[in-house]
Amino acid sequence: SYSSAGIFSSGKKTTSEDCLYLNIWTPNYNDTSDITSKNLPVYFWIYGGRFEGGSGDVLTYDGTGLAAKDIIVVTINYRLGPFGFLAHPELSAESGHNSSGNYGILDQQAALRWVHENIANFGGNASQITVGGQSAGSASALDSMWSPLNEGLVAGVISESGARGPHDPMTGSAATSHRTKVAAEAQGIEFLKELNVTSIKELRTTVSMETLLEYDSLSDTIFEGTQFANASAFFMEPPMWRPNIDGYVFPHDYTQSLLLDAHADVPILTGNNKDESGAEPDPGLTASTYNTLYQEVFQNFSEEFFKLYPGDSTSQANNNSNALYRDMSRIGTWQWALAWAEGGAKSPVYTYYFTRSPAENRGEGAYHGSELWYTFNNIPYSDYSNVTWYPYDYEVEEYMSNYWANFIRTGNPNGDGLPHFPPSTETKQTMWLGDSWGAGPISASEERIEFIKSWFATMPEW
Template sequence: MVYFPLLAGLAASRLVSGAAIYSRANRQVTTSYGTLQGGVSELNSNVNVYKGIPFATPPTDSLRWTAPTSPAPWSGVLNATTFGADCPQGASEVGIFTSGNTAISEDCLYLNIWTPANATATSKLPVYVWIYGGRFELGSGSVPTYDGTHLASKDIVVVTLNYRMGPFGFLAHPDLSVESGHNASGNYGLLDQIQASTFLRSEIAAFGGDPDHMTVGGQSAGSASALDMMYSPLTDGMIVGCIPESGARGIHDPETYTLATSHRDKDAAEAAGVEFLSTLNVTTIAELRNLSMETLLEYNFNSDTVLVGTAFENVSAFMEPPAWRPVIDGYVLPHNYGQSLSLNAHSDIPILTGNNADESGSSPSPGLTLDTFTTQYTEMFGNLSTRFFDLYPASNDSNANTLSNEMYRDLSRTSTWDWATAWYAGGAKSNVYVYYFTHSPPNQTEGVYHGAELWYAFGNIPTYYNLTWTEQDYALQEQMSGYWANFIKTGNPSGGNLAEFPATTSDAKQAMWLGETTGASYLTPGDDKFSFMQDFFAQQIEF
């Protein structure tokens, strides 16, 4: 595997010449840290974009595994027309979750801003802060899928950011906890996201944004991060809405532990950190900080102390969660998710969340035989298996696959409602809006795959991939980006000429179908399946 460190001297090369400053003065913005020279979006000349804005001091050398701090001011004019380096990860081609950026560096804490060209420091436009996914292992704010141009054209200031991942972002260790001053470690990636939001609170007005109206969103690990920001007391009063895509799931759903929504408790995380040092043949954090970025990336760490519960063991998890993930550390995250909801110990803000048809267990090609179907779900559902086979009665290999998908889709939708029910039961007053995405993008065989909704929510379907987009795709793009824009502006996705998007409540067991058809629909095709899923969740541990 090849890695591409950021070339030395990049920061110096980003100071633009006087001639460039003069000719592009209308896209200069002055912040508390210095002046930036932005550019025009390649997709819409009515949107300006500012790339590679430093929001923290580079977390390198002795600052590796420390909380981020404010960036140093710069003199001159900083060239903000190119993205900063991606945070440490394996090299990748450009894709739905990856940028193809060949610049990989620990000096990676940069953010990017898309804003209407006519925005001024007094515009006070709503702000949307996007956190990328990738199982806390890969991704960046420069991924083309997340280009903010289309949403910015709807009078929104869109921000994407980088954060530390893998061991750089989520290593806990007893010595790091002592060093922190908060007796906590392991959430450096989340602290990066919070630092970016803190930076934006003080600087976003210069780009036309309203510092008191910031919505945070993300997908997959970014969804988990957006929820963690909502759960964290460090963001109190900072955000007004949350859009976790794939998505908020119930606190008794085994998939919650499987996905990036998983976490580790502090003791287990620190024990894993001790083991990590041991396997690298170092004994101190100082020695660990002296190891190269490449050495840490190349070591594929997987520890039994990381995972509590395996597939179908008390059904606490369907599979192993990400090796590196957030920690219930008592500081960034004081409580687990169930406790946060029951105590109402979180920001009480509107939520727009949901899932896709072919993720979280469902797939166009599950590859099950009838025998495997019978064995697997007897084990999974235990004393509920007779009811399961009555509700999902497979008789051959073909309908075993179909019914397996139906079960996982029913489970997914019921799980999100279960989370919403816990939200309201704990005392939260803000609405939860739940979508269910059912449209398969063209020219592929993976169905409505994990991340398929991103093209449509961001409004980027025709931009970077040579796919055969149809009129239906374009119409769905306008519909979904319209719902997202409404929510970012008002905390309610309904508005304009769009069909009403109702809230999900304890009594309203519904989600908004978006895709082949649009409209609110019951979570499962019948109360019997809904009741079955509730009884299954009732037997699981609280997460």
């Protein structure tokens, strides 16, 4: 059974660095005499959890349902917290490539290489591996395109709750943001001081794994001293333990990678859920708190903000707080796709906006991760299989899993019997999935789109 962590937890309480195992689901082969000739597409899944928790054996990621659609599903594990992302000058010096702090990413890459070399023995096509993930796993899936160490291994990327424009402050609050190597090593130095040790050697010999695990949930204070400092309920700090631009695993940040054409040019499927990234069914705001909060957040932009998103009553404040964050999600992802094309990438980006509340807890809306049962074709296999799902949930599951399976097969989610899913273009639309199906607007008005774009343009790259 699950622990209280729910969708991202396997319910296990143990943690170990001896974690480099993976799970493989295949279709039920009637004839196993020549498995290597089947050449089925492969879905390589990276779990989320802020780079501090999670597991490849979570029932939410059970691959049985997708495997039934002739997809090979692989889920992996990788090191987390300080074990996966501690950077330090001493670690960089001993590495042989003057870098440190991306050990969790190197684990993912080692698993990807293993799959590339061995998946034919399970009926998979090594040249047709789509890397997917959600939340921190979504960041990792996107990261798989930027690293030269993955050259030739990635055929497509699925990024669920992932791709947002670099100037979108929600990028800063998520695991999709990156640290510089200098910042990561400086944090490592301070971390050793916190542990009262003076060197990596002393850390290895005197500090227990259990003690290190007490520090696996640290947050980075990048919003300290900014207009977002008092808006932590909506703009949460990113995890401190996350990837860094180390010059080896990641030579460049997102913008530089686009400018230099230093990335895999592969099809991408990415999007967000209705009730995440600050939006929720009941934000619990009053008109007073709404106006105080967003006056501070938007500062010189606040006059225009309140014209477009007024909060003169409690209901209006809550509705427009949600409208803001949902607009930011759709616009931020649309801008990411636009930058991808403007940077010279030829492969399409398909963006979506998921709106269905799952049976497991409908009161929380289409929350962070709620799409996973549907995309994995997983309702019968999850530990919520005993919950009463509506007949329409199974229709959503069939549509969503078919879109995902088609993309894994071809790099295009479209297929027979499905509403048309257009690729992202300059047209200000995204694909709405769940309670309705079809291309829909990224905001209710052109004025809101231009406002959000103008505000984003004043932000640093997060």
